[in-house]
Amino acid sequence: MPVQWVLLLSTFLFSVGVYGVLSRRNAVIVLMSIEVMLNAVNLNLVAFNTMLPSQRPVGQIFALFVIAIAAAELGVGLAIVLLVYRNRATVSINELNLMKW
């Protein structure tokens, strides 16, 4: 199988995630789009790992680290979204302009 197929798929997923982050206004959907982008990166890492001349699973280990950090990021992110909802009664990122200059 050409490695380009996997790369094309992960590029597509990443672009879809970028579109979701830019175009949606619900903070939870923005978090979901970020997860899609991180998964696209993981796909790339694992695909490149199969092309390494040495048989060391370095790419898979990197993917594991990315998964762990993504889980931490999502936990803290959802906690922040919950807190914002509790204080402002909205999760629309259009209305969260308190720190905008």
Next chain:
Amino acid sequence: MQQLVFLVVGAVMAVAAVRLVTTTNLVHGALYLMVTLLGVAIVFLLLTAEFVAWVQVLIYVGAVVVLILFGLMLTRAPIGRTAMDRQQRMLAAPAALLLFGVTATILWRSFEGQTIDFGNEVADLDRLGTELFTRFVMPFEIVSVLLLAALVGAVFLAKRD
């Protein structure tokens, strides 16, 4: 056979991802996210990364999607058909298309003719564990501290005083 599976799974993932960012129903969005993550796990299996695939199923499909569903429930987001796009949609679509075009062209050209040999490499959990706990043991410990910090931070943020 693997190519066929990859093509089918890839097509399903692409459709699910597009539906995720365009759907008007938030819960459907979470379920489309689950389909996408399961597709990624299947592609990991195809690429002989067994352990990563099962970690993906456990962490993402098991934990992350449930967490997101809880988040949707607790924020009482407008479930149902509501306009959820920002005004920048007309700007976001060209930006994403441009990103896809440029990156896909560069990657396609630079990896012309390189193939993945499925039969060659056997997923070796032994080797992965050894590597993780010898060479990468320092990042591993740092990630565990980071997870602890995230846990404490999330609990602190979400608790009612």
